[in-house]
Amino acid sequence: AQSVSQHNHHVILSEAASLELGCNYSYGGTVNLFWYVQYPGQHLQLLLKYFSGDPLVKGIKGFEAEFIKSKFSFNLRKPSVQWSDTAEYFCAVNVIPGGGADGLTFGKGTHLIIQP
């Protein structure tokens, strides 16, 4: 079964700092990759997704992620964070083909705190 590893459980940054959150997955075949964000008191929202093609994908709120197949990685980046980016960030993978039979596999999440 596939697994997802997020390297940083807690990250504290100051506003305007650059952000990179690491994500590695274990499956060697074709995957769909996702980053979800959970703001305080809100539900999981899709930040961005990768299916195929250009390995650099752009999402909402200025976030982007790069898929590096050789490293089984899908790191999330933002050049300049804002206080409103304080949230829990989850990396997730879906194995293809699979028809969704295994659902999404999530990492344990990274709690990001942005200090004003």
Next chain:
Amino acid sequence: DAGVTQSPTHLIKTRGQQVTLRCSPISGHKSVSWYQQVLGQGPQFIFQYYEKEERGRGNFPDRFSARQFPNYSSELNVNALLLGDSALYLCASRYQALNQETQYFGPGTRLLVL
């Protein structure tokens, strides 16, 4: 369009009781998935339903069951509740085209088992 809706938002039960959680997917989506999110962890896959049939099941005991109705809404049932079942239960509305699949999550039902 309305997003994914779940009810109830919060629930308190005692050990041994049974609980039913409800979910309505995004209009036009025919598939739902259920996840359990324990505090401090990422969501864990429980079930997936498509066109009223179970298409996938995670590593959860038989106390967990689900079904999907003709209008694509879904129920998750948990019998003989244990303290460890306390969690946020998430429903996701699933959209798939060829090999591309996206899941959109509802606000969840927070279950506390005493």
